[in-house]
Amino acid sequence: MTMQQVVKVTVNGVSYERNVEVRLTLADFLRVELGLTGTHVGCEHGVCGACTVLMNGRSVRSCLMLAVQADGAEIMTVEGLADDGRLHPIQQAFMEEHGLQCGFCTPGFLMAVYELLGSNPDPSDEEIRESLGGQICRCTGYQSIMRSVKSAAAKLAGARV
Amino acid sequence: MAVDIPKSFAGLPATETKWVGRGVNRVEDPGLLTGRTEFVDNLVKPGMVHCAILRSPYAHARVISIDASKAEQLPGVVAVVSGEDARRWSNPAQTMPEGWGCYCLVVDKARFVGEPVAAVAAVNRYVAEDALELIDVEYEPLPVVAEAAAAAEAGGPLIFEDKPSNVMYQRVFNWGDVDAALARADHVFSESFRWHRLGANPMETFGVIAEWNPVDQSAVFQGSFQSQSHMGLGRAAVLGLPSHKVKMISQPHGGSFGGKGGFRGCDIAVLLSRKCGGRPVKYIEDRMEYLLAGASQAWDRHYQASLAVDNDGKVLALDVKLLDDLGATAEGFGAVSAAKPLAAFTGPYAIEVARYDLTLVATNKLPASPYRGMGPPPHNFVIEQLMDIAARELGLDAAEIRRRNYIPPEAFPYTIASGNEYDSGRYEAALDKVLEMSDYAGLRAEQARAREQGRYLGIGIASTIEPGVFDWNAYAIVGLPSTGVPEGVSVGIDILGKIYVKVGFSLEGQGQYTLACQLLADYFGVDISDIAVVYQDSHSAPPHFGPGGSRLGVAMTGAILGAAQLLKEKLIAMAAALMQTDAANLRMLDGMIGIEGVPEAQMHSAQVAATMLARSDLLPPGMDPNPECTYVWTAPGRTPADEEGRAKSYLTAANACHVVCVEVDPDTAMVEILSYYIADDCGTRLNPATVEGMTQGGVAQGVGAALLEEYVYDEEGQLLTSTFMDYLLPTINEVPMTQKAALVTPSPFTPLGAKGVGEGAIHTTPAAIMCAINDALAPLGVRAREVPASPNRLWKLMQEAKAG
Numbered sequence: 026m027t028m029q030q031v032v033k034v035t036v037n038g039v040s041y042e043r044n045v046e047v048r049l050t051l052a053d054f055l056r057v058e059l060g061l062t063g064t065h066v067g068c069e070h071g072v073c074g075a076c077t078v079l080m081n082g083r084s085v086r087s088c089l090m091l092a093v094q095a096d097g098a099e100i101m102t103v104e105g106l107a108d109d110g111r112l113h114p115i116q117q118a119f120m121e122e123h124g125l126q127c128g129f130c131t132p133g134f135l136m137a138v139y140e141l142l143g144s145n146p147d148p149s150d151e152e153i154r155e156s157l158g159g160q161i162c163r164c165t166g167y168q169s170i171m172r173s174v175k176s177a178a179a180k181l182a183g184a185r186v
Numbered sequence: 187m188a189v190d191i192p193k194s195f196a197g198l199p200a201t202e203t204k205w206v207g208r209g210v211n212r213v214e215d216p217g218l219l220t221g222r223t224e225f226v227d228n229l230v231k232p233g234m235v236h237c238a239i240l241r242s243p244y245a246h247a248r249v250i251s252i253d254a255s256k257a258e259q260l261p262g263v264v265a266v267v268s269g270e271d272a273r274r275w276s277n278p279a280q281t282m283p284e285g286w287g288c289y290c291l292v293v294d295k296a297r298f299v300g301e302p303v304a305a306v307a308a309v310n311r312y313v314a315e316d317a318l319e320l321i322d323v324e325y326e327p328l329p330v331v332a333e334a335a336a337a338a339e340a341g342g343p344l345i346f347e348d349k350p351s352n353v354m355y356q357r358v359f360n361w362g363d364v365d366a367a368l369a370r371a372d373h374v375f376s377e378s379f380r381w382h383r384l385g386a387n388p389m390e391t392f393g394v395i396a397e398w399n400p401v402d403q404s405a406v407f408q409g410s411f412q413s414q415s416h417m418g419l420g421r422a423a424v425l426g427l428p429s430h431k432v433k434m435i436s437q438p439h440g441g442s443f444g445g446k447g448g449f450r451g452c453d454i455a456v457l458l459s460r461k462c463g464g465r466p467v468k469y470i471e472d473r474m475e476y477l478l479a480g481a482s483q484a485w486d487r488h489y490q491a492s493l494a495v496d497n498d499g500k501v502l503a504l505d506v507k508l509l510d511d512l513g514a515t516a517e518g519f520g521a522v523s524a525a526k527p528l529a530a531f532t533g534p535y536a537i538e539v540a541r542y543d544l545t546l547v548a549t550n551k552l553p554a555s556p557y558r559g560m561g562p563p564p565h566n567f568v569i570e571q572l573m574d575i576a577a578r579e580l581g582l583d584a585a586e587i588r589r590r591n592y593i594p595p596e597a598f599p600y601t602i603a604s605g606n607e608y609d610s611g612r613y614e615a616a617l618d619k620v621l622e623m624s625d626y627a628g629l630r631a632e633q634a635r636a637r638e639q640g641r642y643l644g645i646g647i648a649s650t651i652e653p654g655v656f657d658w659n660a661y662a663i664v665g666l667p668s669t670g671v672p673e674g675v676s677v678g679i680d681i682l683g684k685i686y687v688k689v690g691f692s693l694e695g696q697g698q699y700t701l702a703c704q705l706l707a708d709y710f711g712v713d714i715s716d717i718a719v720v721y722q723d724s725h726s727a728p729p730h731f732g733p734g735g736s737r738l739g740v741a742m743t744g745a746i747l748g749a750a751q752l753l754k755e756k757l758i759a760m761a762a763a764l765m766q767t768d769a770a771n772l773r774m775l776d777g778m779i780g781i782e783g784v785p786e787a788q789m790h791s792a793q794v795a796a797t798m799l800a801r802s803d804l805l806p807p808g809m810d811p812n813p814e815c816t817y818v819w820t821a822p823g824r825t826p827a828d829e830e831g832r833a834k835s836y837l838t839a840a841n842a843c844h845v846v847c848v849e850v851d852p853d854t855a856m857v858e859i860l861s862y863y864i865a866d867d868c869g870t871r872l873n874p875a876t877v878e879g880m881t882q883g884g885v886a887q888g889v890g891a892a893l894l895e896e897y898v899y900d901e902e903g904q905l906l907t908s909t910f911m912d913y914l915l916p917t918i919n920e921v922p923m924t925q926k927a928a929l930v931t932p933s934p935f936t937p938l939g940a941k942g943v944g945e946g947a948i949h950t951t952p953a954a955i956m957c958a959i960n961d962a963l964a965p966l967g968v969r970a971r972e973v974p975a976s977p978n979r980l981w982k983l984m985q986e987a988k989a990g
Contacts, residue, residue: 027312046312048312049312056227056228057310061221062221062224062225062227062228063220063221063222064221065221065225065227065389065390065440066227067389067390067391067440067473068473068909068910069472069473069474070473070474070909070910070911072909072910072911073389073473073910073915075389102221103219103220103221104220104221106220107219107220110220112216112219112220116219116220119215119219120211120212120215120216120219121211123209123212123875123876123878123879125215125218125219126441126695126696126697126879126880126883127218127388127389127390127439127440127441127693127694127695128214128215128217128218128219128223128440128693128695129225129388129389129390129439129440129441130389130440131218131219132221135219153918154918154919157917157918158917158918158919159917160917160918161389161910161915161917162389162886163387163388163389163441163443163883163886163887163915164389164441164695164879164883165879165882165883165886166879166881166882166883166884166885166886166887166921166924167882167886167917167918167921167923168882168921168923168924169878169879169882170918171918171923
């Protein structure tokens with residue numbers, strides 16, 4: 026009934042090609058078409074940030090984009106962080122600092138933190154607030170997330186030395 | 187044999203505890219951090235179709251006709267259901283109070299905006315939503331009851347036409363002679379308060395996959411259930427099925443806070459499954475559905491309250507009149523939230539007489555649901571405001587009036603006016619701790635300087651009780667007669683020595699599985715990674731309730747330690763047979779079972795368990811070969827409620843004292859939280875990191891309650907806040923990074939001395955912030971009595987005050 030279009034994307038280093046309805050959101054494309062269910066959908070209107078993924082290195086709300094808009098893009102999701110089950114330093118920091126409780130919003134936070142620390146390896150409290158202001162967590166009250174980000178920054182700095 | 191659950195770590199069979207009591211990394215986290223944990227929306231079942239729900243656009247309207255023929259013809263649609271199907275295959279919802287429920291799909295008339303009218307199952311959600319647009323519904327709008335005050339009056343439109351009015355419940359509880367105390371007191375301070383609707387909003391909305399089995403007429407629900415067994419009993423009643431024909435499978439879920447809900451979602455999805463011959467039907471509530479019609483709204487309250495106080499600031503009586511707007515039906519158990527304050531009606535204060543004049547009304551709004559804390563947060567806001575009013579009038583400091591009224595440490599166990607018994611506490615110590623942490627005198631000096639500069643700086647102090655380990659008897663006044671809430675687990679050792687524990691609850695965020703591993707690692711002297719927590723569905727698990735009412739940490743600790751003790755005794759009996767000695771000569775320490783004083787006579791508990799499983803020839807007479815034991819814990823000493831609702835209900839009373847400093851902008855009336863301090867005492871801390879996290883999370887929800895979150899309805903019963911652009915959740919920019927201190931006053935009644943925890947901060951934070959705002963605006967004479975204290979509300983109050 027609705028129009029279909031071919032989408033070619035690279036997700037976490039793997040190329041995919043799918044013929045999809047043009048109205049399919051990027052979040053549903055990742056979750057349903059590709060089976061990458063680590064990206065969670067919290068509000069479907071672009072406020073909560075749970076569905077945040079990186080597209081060509083920049084964070085986007087995958088609920089507010091159509092899959093066809095991502096044609097040709099390189100996408101990174103939470104599944105792209107750990108290496109064969111070995112947690113990424115950001116994930117490790119979140120675990121050690123109890124930066125999550127129910128964990129539903131966490132994939133979005135991790136991707137936002139990945140983006141932040143990629144461009145700003147040693148962010149101030151204010152810079153952390155600025156870049157995570159679009160991610161909502163209902164469990165933690167953010168204090169442990171703040172600690173997690175700082176710990177992750179320290180771990181990544183240590184890894185670079 | 188009698189089970190004797192240790193009341194402190196010293197009672198565990200461990201030389202020293204290595205896991206419990208420490209903030210260990212959570213076993214839940216690797217799965218959550220990598221996106222592998224299976225939330226319900228990740229699941230795909232063979233033949234599965236997807237549900238979308240058509241909802242009433244009117245708050246009150248008769249449904250004249252529904253024509254779904256075009257929707258049924260749409261390619262990809264497999265079933266459409268409406269009120270006729272609900273009437274044919276189900277019953278109206280069970281409610282508290284009884285008799286205020288309706289079918290899951292509108293049968294005669296819609297009673298709130300968003301009430302389900304029809305539903306579609308289709309090959310995917312997109313097609314299902316397309317089909318909704320093809321359903322024609324003819325409505326006849328009816329007059330709307332939008333306000334609680336109007337609902338309480340006679341003669342208006344009736345929401346349930348078989349009832350004489352819209353009053354669901356009305357009763358006055360007198361605990362002692364309140365009128366005499368009011369007459370005798372030197373001062374009586376009275377005030378009105380308004381707490382607007384707000385609610386849970388877990389980041390994952392409700393979701394379920396429902397499957398009807400047409401052969402044996404049974405139903406399986408797999409979804410995000412806070413309490414699977416409770417949910418299952420309700421579904422059996424609604425579907426008219428025997429309890430063993432309804433199975434609930436709870437997936438890990440993304441928070442609940444009491445507001446996961448999903449009753450109608452389950453019922454509608456299973457009706458669709460039945461209609462399409464038993465295909466699995468997935469229903470994932472979207473956020474706008476949650477805000478409009480989910481278990482999203484709680485505590486729509488109008489208070490009139492008085493405090494009787496003598497010249498020394500000693501409180502003689504508390505008199506609270508509450509008009510609570512439960513919305514269109516009582517299906518969401520919102521009435522429980524009005525009953526729960528009985529568990530801590532007078533807070534941490536020794537107030538000997540009290541009155542609760544309680545009216546619950548129906549309006550054409552969304553039925554109210556539970557939310558974290560379950561009712562006391564608004565109640566505490568009222569008490570703490572009254573304490574500050576009394577202090578201000580008597581010229582006492584806010585800390586001093588509280589100090590003069592605390593229940594003293596030597597008075598425990600202490601029975602409060604409304605009947606519950608507090609187990610233990612050092613309230614003044616908590617106050618002193620938080621005053622010291624915050625440099626309270628320094629804050630007051632800073633406030634004085636700020637006032638000289640024309641700035642509105644305020645300091646709030648709030649002291650509260652967190653009733654922990656809920657009991658059904660606490661809610662007897664609204665129709666729950668039972669006493670005790672059983673929680674059971676099975677603990678076993680497999681043939682290769684690994685330990686497992688079977689539980690009847692799934693992940694929700696509080697770290698329960700980690701706690702299970704901590705307890706068993708110390709009990710059997712193994713590493714935390716040697717333990718598996720095994721989830722069991724509602725048909726498989728021992729009697730259980732799961733998380734809720736600040737109970738699970740204590741309840742599961744009791745169940746696990748009980749089962750572990752039974753297993754230990756069984757292993758010792760086996761070891762005694764193997765060692766050819768009497769069981770009385772053996773004990774288990776750090777997982778080794780041996781003869782006291784004979785170091786070489788030792789067997790590891792795992793070896794004993796394996797022998798049971800693999801060498802039946804060595805079993806002593808009468809012993810079965812199963813190294814697994816089950817124990818079902820329930821709180822000791824609970825009593826049925828008397829005619830005035832009084833009972834020993836919640837087993838524990840944690841306490842907290844918060845100090846917060848805020849500044850109100852003179853031009854915009856924006857409230858900024860400058861600093862925030864917490865001293866809290868929840869007895870023994872089984873996992874301090876988890877406690878700290880739940881406290882901070884409660885602060886965040888308390889900030890939302892005090893400053894941001896509100897469901898707004900217009901006079902036609904239309905919700906004006908149906909997105910996160912309008913219903914404001916706190917972000918990292920609004921929540922203060924708090925300083926916290928722990929006091930540890932163990933409970934004398936509980937496993938390991940732990941108290942229920944998780945709701946304390948939302949009990950306290952809204953009260954503390956409102957106290958601070960009123961303190962800030964005291965020079966203007968502003969009295970902010972409405973929550974949330976949004977900038978527009980405060981700005982108006984400030985303008986009125988300035989205008990004189």
